[in-house]
Amino acid sequence: MPAGPAYRPEPRFFDLGEEYGDAVGPADFPETILRVRNDRAAATVGLDSLTDAEWIAHFGRFQPLPGQPGPVAMRYHGHQFRTYNPDLGDGRGFLAAQMRETIRAQAANDRVASGSALPGRLLDLGTKGSGTTPWSRSGDGRLTLKGGVREVLAAAMLEAQGVPTSRALSLIETGEHLERGDEPSPTRSAVLVRLQHSHVRFGTFQRAAFFGRADQIETLVEHVRALYHPAVAPGDAPGLLAAIVAASARLTARLIAAGFVHGVLNTDNLNVTGESFDYGPWRLLPSYEPGFTAAYFDSTGLYAFARQPEAVFWNLTQLAGCLKLVADAEPQVLALTEALNGFGPAYIRELRVAFLDRLGVKSLGEAADQRLLDTTLALLREKGEAIRWEPLFHDWFAGFSSSARALAGPRASEWQGEAFDAFRFALFEHEPDRPERLEHSIFANPDPEEMLIDEVETLWSAIDTADDWSPLHDKLARLEATRAARA
Structure with missing residues (x-):
């Protein structure tokens, strides 16, 4: 593997020893077809230079990355719907690697040259669907392809909305036919690799x-x-x-x-x-x-x-x-x-900070910020099904800077009434935060990127019936544009 200078292996969980996890091996899949490759996420840990063949070797066959000791199934228990379960643990996944995130120095007063790499957070590569482990119990250790697609979509949507989330690094179809009781079977299989800050759970x-x-x-x-x-x-x-x-x-x-x-x-x-x-x-x-x-x-x-x-x-x-x-x-x-x-x-x-960020405005102090939070929720509550959740934040992003756009858009007739007037008053108290973001093309669209269940099913249907992955990749590209526009 041609590891670049940004790749910094640091397998620290493995140092804890066998009382915290069990050395395991991956399943031997009949096929490894690369379906999703997240190069932006990979670049943050120096793995974007992998060829597709190397990518599949490490994230489909799980050949250890340089400086990594090999997979370990983490041990843990948990309350599931508030019932304690002492039989948990990594039953269809494992911790594959740990490495340092790379931060790019941009500020002129940085103590290192601009553009050079600085070590950042410790990040994990964890799997889902990679095979059985000592904690699999009666499970097959596998992941349905649909389940993998749904996780890819959830992670991309949440990242675009500013939620601290794992990122789906890789999705590889594995060529097995799985039997499941809660969806049509047999169904296609996959292995997912996620990138996140820690897999140490409560x-x-x-x-x-x-x-x-x-x-x-x-x-x-x-x-x-x-x-x-x-x-x-x-x-x-x-x-x-x-x-x-x-x-x-x-x-x-x-x-x-x-x-x-x-x-x-x-x-x-x-x-x-x-x-x-x-x-x-x-x-x-x-x-x-x-x-x-x-x-x-x-x-x-x-x-x-x-x-x-x-x-x-x-x-x-x-x-x-x-x-x-x-x-x-x-x-x-x-x-x-x-x-x-x-x-x-x-x-x-x-919550106040989160709603300010979603509305693209600056803080004005606790009282004013709370007023904006309260009036936003009151407006959403009053409008009910007439206004979906996401379009409100699309139409009114950056506050009064979006007035003309919102009042000329497809939901213009809904922006009236006492609850709206209270919301608008509270919103317009706040100064827009970087209103130049409105110049991005996503705000020229009448509707935002959403991820309701009907669309998820439509994206899956294209894959399931015609093996057409283009709608999924188009959706991921639009979500990436949304993330970049709001960042």
């Missing part, structure tokens, strides 16, 4: 707590602190919890601002860096509906749209319970409680 701590291993929790605290929250002092479990609470509050606020319903916010699907990942039965809101659910099996609405903050907080309480095992005095226990209780205020602060 459930990683839960496994150690389940076995009463305070020593393992101490090891995890130091591992996570040093690599992902270095501002936290060594041994400061409450400080680490506070950092994870802050990251989780930001993630939750961004999911809400995006109108996204994750579907399975279990403790094994939340990580210590506050990134959304592992997209199964996800949905985006068609319009404002607090009780909207993504999973057909979520019969009680536990993970409904408006209950997602509650779900994340509940999961954080489970993490806090694990950290109590290493709290050596009553003040530390109280500090853990204080850190946990910081979620609510942090979430509200982050």
Whole structure:
């Protein structure tokens, strides 16, 4: 492999040893057909120079990348719909590699030459559908091609909307015919590789707590602190919890601002860096509906749209319970409680910021920002199905700078009434943030890029019935344009 200078292997999780993960091998797939290759994501870790053959060798056959020891199936437990499951772990995926992200120095006063590479965050390459592991139980360790396509779409959409998310690096079709009980079978198979900041889950701590291993929790605290929250002092479990609470509050606020319903916010699907990942039965809101659910099996609405903050907080309480095992005095226990209780205020602060970002305006202070948040939600609630979630943020991006565009657009007749007047007043109080972004071609389009379930099914149908991948790639290109325009 012609590894470039930006490739910096750093396999730190592997140093923890066999009590935290199991060395595994990938499945031997009958075919490896490259379907999605995310070169922009690959460039951030120095892997964009791979040829397609090398790409398939590393992300379809899983030949170890240089400086990487080989795949490991991570051990963890978790609450699934608030029922504890001690039989979890990487059952159809593994941690394939870890490396440093590259940051490009641009500022003139940087201490290095402009354009040179600086080490950034530690990033993981994790798989989905790569074969059975010791934690597969009765599963086949595989991923349906449709499931892979859906994850690619979810990650691209969320990144375009400014949500902290894993990125789908690679999708390779693997030539197997899978039997599934919840979709037409046999169905095509795939292996996905995602790039994200960490795969250490709340459930990683839960496994150690389940076995009463305070020593393992101490090891995890130091591992996570040093690599992902270095501002936290060594041994400061409450400080680490506070950092994870802050990251989780930001993630939750961004999911809400995006109108996204994750579907399975279990403790094994939340990580210590506050990134959304592992997209199964996800949905985006068609319009404002607090009780909207993504999973057909979520019969009680536990993970409904408006209950997602509650779900994340509940999961954080489970993490806090694990950290109590290493709290050596009553003040530390109280500090853990204080850190946990910081979620609510942090979430509200982050929600204001998220809505400002989605509307493309600057902060005017807490009171004015809260007024804009409240009036935006009130308008979405009043309009109901008449105005979908995403078009509001498209029409009114950059506030008053979009007035003429919005009032001449396809939803002009809806922009009236008391709720709209209150929203417009609150919006126009705020100065547009970089209004030059409106010059991008996406704002010349009457409608924004959305990702409702009907479109997802249409994109899949083209692949399933005609092996036509062009609609998917066209959609990904439009989502990339949206991300670039709003960035």
